[in-house]
Amino acid sequence: MACAQTGSGKTAAFLLPILQQLMADGVAASRFSEIQEPEAVIVAPTRELINQIFLEARKFAFGTCVRPVVVYGGVSTQHQIREISRGCNVLCGTPGRLLDVIERGKVGLSKVRYLVLDEADRMLDMGFEPDMRRLVASPGMPSKESRQTLMFSATYPEDIQRMAADFLKTDYLFLAVGVVGGACSDVEQTLMQVTKFSKREQLLDLLRTTGTSLASSSNLDREQRERELALADFRSGKCPILVATSVAARGLDIPDVQHVVNFDLPNNIDEYVHRIGRTGRCGNTGRAVSFYDPDTDNQLARALVTILSQAQQEVPSWLEEGAFSGHGSSSFSTPRHKTFASTDSRKVTACLVCISDVFLCAFCGSQTVLCPQGQHPGSFQDNAVKNQPPAPAAADEEDWE
Ligand SMILES: Nc1ncnc2c1ncn2[C@@H]1O[C@H](COP(=O)(O)OP(=O)(O)OP(=O)(O)O)[C@@H](O)[C@H]1O
Numbered sequence: 001m002a003c004a005q006t007g008s009g010k011t012a013a014f015l016l017p018i019l020q021q022l023m024a025d026g027v028a029a030s031r032f033s034e035i036q037e038p039e040a041v042i043v044a045p046t047r048e049l050i051n052q053i054f055l056e057a058r059k060f061a062f063g064t065c066v067r068p069v070v071v072y073g074g075v076s077t078q079h080q081i082r083e084i085s086r087g088c089n090v091l092c093g094t095p096g097r098l099l100d101v102i103e104r105g106k107v108g109l110s111k112v113r114y115l116v117l118d119e120a121d122r123m124l125d126m127g128f129e130p131d132m133r134r135l136v137a138s139p140g141m142p143s144k145e146s147r148q149t150l151m152f153s154a155t156y157p158e159d160i161q162r163m164a165a166d167f168l169k170t171d172y173l174f175l176a177v178g179v180v181g182g183a184c185s186d187v188e189q190t191l192m193q194v195t196k197f198s199k200r201e202q203l204l205d206l207l208r209t210t211g212t213s214l215a216s217s218s219n220l221d222r223e224q225r226e227r228e229l230a231l232a233d234f235r236s237g238k239c240p241i242l243v244a245t246s247v248a249a250r251g252l253d254i255p256d257v258q259h260v261v262n263f264d265l266p267n268n269i270d271e272y273v274h275r276i277g278r279t280g281r282c283g284n285t286g287r288a289v290s291f292y293d294p295d296t297d298n299q300l301a302r303a304l305v306t307i308l309s310q311a312q313q314e315v316p317s318w319l320e321e322g323a324f325s326g327h328g329s330s331s332f333s334t335p336r337h338k339t340f341a342s343t344d345s346r347k348v349t350a351c352l353v354c355i356s357d358v359f360l361c362a363f364c365g366s367q368t369v370l371c372p373q374g375q376h377p378g379s380f381q382d383n384a385v386k387n388q389p390p391a392p393a394a395a396d397e398e399d400w401e
């Protein structure tokens, strides 16, 4: 179970060791077999994200005998099944379509050595948990003790961590780089107090000052083809503004995104962390501007204060007042200025990352099996503070995939 801030390179952190190991073991795709038996299965919550992961895997595996394939909803199943039958070592999929190809008998699971859940907390929340349980209970899937299950995210609410243990080996490692659930420190966060009537004009002002004019939209009412086209136009710079629902909140890695605007704030702080993490990636800086309407967003006030202060961002005085006046977040009792970010719920004291057999301490950087410094300040040992309660499922839950 690994946690590192948005844009820090978690995709390569699981793809490279898996591909390297498969190559070292001489794995090669068996062409034109009716049933394919991949060695690795990777799942992610949205079509756009799984496609991005697949493209990374294909890039890293280029010129080798290891063949990645992707399956996701909204496009022809037959085409994807044909792709699988041409050979499949690394199967990337969104849960629904993945289960579909497995249940049609096109994919056997008995050779699975690696099962990766990207955006793992999302994959195990109310929306996807049943699918994940179905996946690990599918015929042929090796038991959790005989496969390696890997989970990656920038956020891990504690309740999800506890559930994750059902999928991981008993003695799994919890690796945290930085503050679990913390916002990327390269993003400059600004909150603007607005009313629902002034938002539109304020957005237009903001766009005027950033000098952008074209927009493309990617939302769930659109056909998959249109969604992908919108994203491609944004990636290429043809459309410099992408208007998106939460479907674009997690994982998408688009170079040169300078601004994220939260026109409506999400109702969950983890989602905020993921959304603003679409900018300021890979060591670049970025800006996130969020419209805060006290009538609707007060329940997020305390969590925002914590996130902003952890990332050394300026906390507006009106936000602090809202957070600690007794009106905001009454159901959520985080002490002022204390982190509520989740920690390893088992209080593990070692911090390890394995990259091609080299163990690196995530905090002091030493190459070791166990970090000699033991507990690191600001790391994940403080288990006293609770994460915020789980947010209700999004209204568009069933459309996420
Ligand atoms: N070692 C590296 N050197 C330079 N760039 C890297 C390195 N590792 C990853 N990157 C790049 O960093 C960017 C962010 O990586 P990635 O999408 O894997 O982040 P992430 O941690 O998964 O973020 P998120 O939590 O938003 O999903 C990608 O463009 C990736 O190619």
Ligand SMILES: [Mg+2]
Binding pocket: 010, 011, 118, 251
């Ligand atoms: Mg990612």
